[in-house]
Each structure stands twice: as C-alpha cells, then as structure tokens.
Amino acid sequence: xxxxxxxxxxxxxLPVHGVVDERFRGxxxxxxxxxxRDSELGSAVSVVVEGExxxxxxxxxxxxERSREWERDTLVCMMSVAKGITAIAFQMLVDRGxxxxxxxxxxxxxxxxxxxxxxxxxxxxxxxxxxxxxxxxDKLWPGAMFxxxxxxxxxxxxxxxxxxxxxxxxxxxTQGYLLGEIMRRVTGSTVGPFVREEIASxxxxxxxxxxxETELARCAELRPNMxxxxxxxxxxxxxxxxxxxxxxxxxxxxxxxxxxxxEWRESEIASASGxxxxxxxARIYAALSRGGELDGVRLMSSDxxxxxxxxxxxxxxxxxxxxxRQGLGVLLNSPDAVYMGPNPAAFGHxxxxxxxxxxxxxAQLAFSYSMNRMHAVGTNGPRARxxxxxxxxxx
Numbered sequence: 001x002x003x004x005x006x007x008x009x010x011x012x013x014l015p016v017h018g019v020v021d022e023r024f025r026g027x028x029x030x031x032x033x034x035x036x037r038d039s040e041l042g043s044a045v046s047v048v049v050e051g052e053x054x055x056x057x058x059x060x061x062x063x064x065e066r067s068r069e070w071e072r073d074t075l076v077c078m079m080s081v082a083k084g085i086t087a088i089a090f091q092m093l094v095d096r097g098x099x100x101x102x103x104x105x106x107x108x109x110x111x112x113x114x115x116x117x118x119x120x121x122x123x124x125x126x127x128x129x130x131x132x133x134x135x136x137x138d139k140l141w142p143g144a145m146f147x148x149x150x151x152x153x154x155x156x157x158x159x160x161x162x163x164x165x166x167x168x169x170x171x172x173x174t175q176g177y178l179l180g181e182i183m184r185r186v187t188g189s190t191v192g193p194f195v196r197e198e199i200a201s202x203x204x205x206x207x208x209x210x211x212x213e214t215e216l217a218r219c220a221e222l223r224p225n226m227x228x229x230x231x232x233x234x235x236x237x238x239x240x241x242x243x244x245x246x247x248x249x250x251x252x253x254x255x256x257x258x259x260x261x262x263e264w265r266e267s268e269i270a271s272a273s274g275x276x277x278x279x280x281x282a283r284i285y286a287a288l289s290r291g292g293e294l295d296g297v298r299l300m301s302s303d304x305x306x307x308x309x310x311x312x313x314x315x316x317x318x319x320x321x322x323x324x325r326q327g328l329g330v331l332l333n334s335p336d337a338v339y340m341g342p343n344p345a346a347f348g349h350x351x352x353x354x355x356x357x358x359x360x361x362x363a364q365l366a367f368s369y370s371m372n373r374m375h376a377v378g379t380n381g382p383r384a385r386x387x388x389x390x391x392x393x394x395x
Contacts, residue, residue, distance in 0.1 A: 015069045016059030023394050027055050030390035034383040035060065042070035042220055043371035045387050046282035050364045051290060055391070056279055062220035062372065073206065075275045076220040076372050077259060079351030082209055082274030083175060084358075085284060087126060087308065087329020087349070088299065089194050090179050095304040098186050101126070101328070105178070108185045115159035124165050125178045126329040127312040131160030132178065133169040133319050134242055140251035146267045148190070151177045168315035168326065172246045176271030179329070191270035202297045205283045207276035210268035219275065220372040222259045225353065242319045272351075281357035281368035285348055289359040289366045305361070309347040333358075338380050341367075341388050350380040367391060 014035055020028050024047065034040040042060030046053065060070045093099045099108070101123040106113035112120070115137065124130040138154040145151065155177055161169070171178070180191045187194065192210035200207045208215065237244035247253075258264050267273055287294035288309075291302035308328045316323050325332035330347045333340040340346035340358045348358025353374025359366050367388060375381040 014059065016057065017072065018055075018057035018059075019053070020057065021054040024055050024391065026390040026394055027387060028057060030386045031057050031059070034386060038375070038383050039373060040371065040383060041223060041373035042074070043369065043383070044070065044074070044278040045369045046278040046367075047391050048282050048286035048289070048366040049395075051286060051294060053282075058277070064221065064223060070220065071218075073218055073277075074220050075206065075208070075211070075215065075218045075277060076355075076370050077222050077265070077273060077275050078281065078355040078357075078370050079272055079353060080172070081276075081281060081349055081351040081355050081357050082269075083271050084330050084349030085195060085199070085207065085209070085274055085281070086176055086179055086191050086270045088284065088288070089191055089199060090126070090183060090329060091304055091308045092198060092300050093183065093186060095300040099182065105182060108182050109156070111156045114157055117160060117164070120160070120164045122182065123312065123328060125171070125175060125182070127326045128168050128171050128175065128317060129165050129313070130171065130178065131162050131164040131167065131169075132158055132174050133161070133171045134174065134245035135250050136161070136245065142252050143263070144251035145173065145253055145269065146263045148177065148180070148268060152181045155181075168313060168317040168324075169242065170317050170319040171271070172319060173269065173271055176269055180268070180270045190268055192268040199284060199299060200280070203283050203287065203294060205276070205280040207274065207280040207284065209270055209274045211265045211275050213266070215275075216262065216265055219260075219265060222353075223373045224259055225374040225376045246319060276370065278368040278370045281370070282366045285357050285359040285366035285368065289361050289364050291361070309345070309361070336379070339385050339388060341392050350384075354381045354384055356380050356384050363395060365391070365395075
C-alpha cells in the first residue's frame, strides 16, 4: 500500500518530500545517499509496480544557488529520455497500421529519396542504422537546431555517411527530426502535439516535447557537465569527428547556455528537448510494463510492446563508441552502457547526464529518475544505479 502521509526530511537543510511504500524504504535511503556521496543538486525518482505507484520522491533545489526548492511539479529537461517517448509515439502509429517498419522512408516522405537514401528503411531510423547521425552536406547556421523545417530539409538533402543498414551510429539529434517528419507526413501532427494528445494527457503524465510559455517557470536549471565525452567534443575532438559535428559544429550551438534557454525549452527537438519529471515518465513506461495499458488507457497492443523491445542489433555504435542492445527506438538493458537492473528484458532510454526511464515487463515495473546536475561518466551513472539497485532489492 502507498503511504498516505507525505514526509519532509531536512538532513543538512536538505528538503525532500514524497511518498514511499514501506517495503521500498531502501529507495529513500539510496536517494539521500545520492546527495551525500554524488553531489546531487535536485532530483526526483518514481517507481510503479503492477500499476501502483510505490515510490514518488522529489527534493533538493532547482538552481545552483539553492534559492528555490525542487517542487512536486518541477520540470527538467531529461535529454534523450525523449528518444524513448518519441519511439513510443511512433510505435503507436505502427500498431495502428499507419507505418510499415520495413517500408522505405521515402514512401512517406518523397523528398527524402535524395543522394542515395531511396532504400533507407523506417526501422533503420529507429535503430540508428540510417547512416545520418550528423549533417555534412549542408552547413547550417547557429540556431538552425530550433528551426524544424530547416533541419528536416537538410536531412532530406543529406547523403548517408555509409551504406544504410550496415553501421550503427547514434543519431543523437537527427533521429527526432527524421521520425517527426515521417509522423507529420502520416498524421499531420509532429511529435510534441501527438505526445501531449495521445500519451501524456490520457495518462495524466506531465511530459512535454516543446514547452508552452505557461510552463516555463516550473523548469529546473540543467547543469551540464562539460567534461562528458559528448559535451567536451567542441574542445577535444577534430571538427570533422562525429561527436564534434553532432555537438559543436553543424549546426553550432553552445551547450552550456543553450540547454536552459527559452528557445531550447519551447522547441520540438524530439530526440533531446523533452521536459518532464520522474513521475510522468514512470507512468508512461508503466503502461508498457503491463502490455501497453494503464488505468484504462491503452497506448498499443502487447504485440507492439514486444516488437519495440526486440533486439534489432548489438553493434558497437560509432558516435559514442558504446555497445548497445538496440530495440526499435528504445534501448534494451545494456549494463555496461545503460543500466536497467538485473533483467535483460528491461527496456527504455536514458538521457545524457543521468536521467532515465524504463519498463521491466517481467516484473511489471516502471522506473524513472530525473535530475538537474549532470554527471561526467559515459553510462547512466552511479546515482541512477544506486536507486535502481534499491528498487530491485525490495522486490
């Protein structure tokens, strides 16, 4: 049973609030340890088991000055957690028979059939084998990332960097524009509005890809760690390296200031700019942990959930030089890169710096962690791992 009483802990003036099932008290201990041992600033964690919320904790501060506490409804950019949410939206269209995974992208987006992309399959966009991890054909201007049409047009002209379908390379920013344009051609809606209307609102999940002005004041400041491999690319990689092209060169964008800008928060960058919190993402993955349905809201069939979470390849992807077990837009549990507990069948997506959301269908469990101070390691980090281990220790 979920405890009815909320709690407030002030350890060294640390504000923490929420609800925890007594069986999962160890998750609270792990949460507090993150502040003691790993420089947590502000964060939230949520766990849903068999459709019931057993952990919902939030605490710390939304800013480096510690002038504002992290509130129950605080939003934060969860970075590539958006890839998983976008993949869910896309799979809903596959489930409805509107998109064929084995059809060429150009069947839905004729202008895409340029410069050797005629045979690029839809599934290769989802599993990062489309050969379009960065833009090289067009030289884009600062701010082009916020111009969805400009990015889509550039991707239509872009030549694959290698034979599509043969090489995995993380489409860190380009994937969202590619999937979003396919969705727009099929439904007339881009990813952000579809997620709000078809996923977030029905599930009462406070998650957005493209924030309206009315929600901006709720955002925590994201504190990027410029020592991470991707963010450091501007100073550590040659200009023509994949990481440098993705994060510094084309289009150019200053990470330290961009991630908290109004333009970033309001833009629909469907692979990176999603804003939400642990509670909202855990509710979305809770539906998938139960075969596609939660509280009477069905996102997709159980067959579609299984298809999305089926391994497409286990290649070493070139942009981050990591080994992933790759599904259709989601990652399967890949302990050396993205840790999702002891069950190999768990699937979801992390975001650079630490945020994560995933479903474990065998345990009917959904987990999410959101935070604002990014770590510097290449995996989803020690803070998420500590929380995940505490969850599974309680089962």
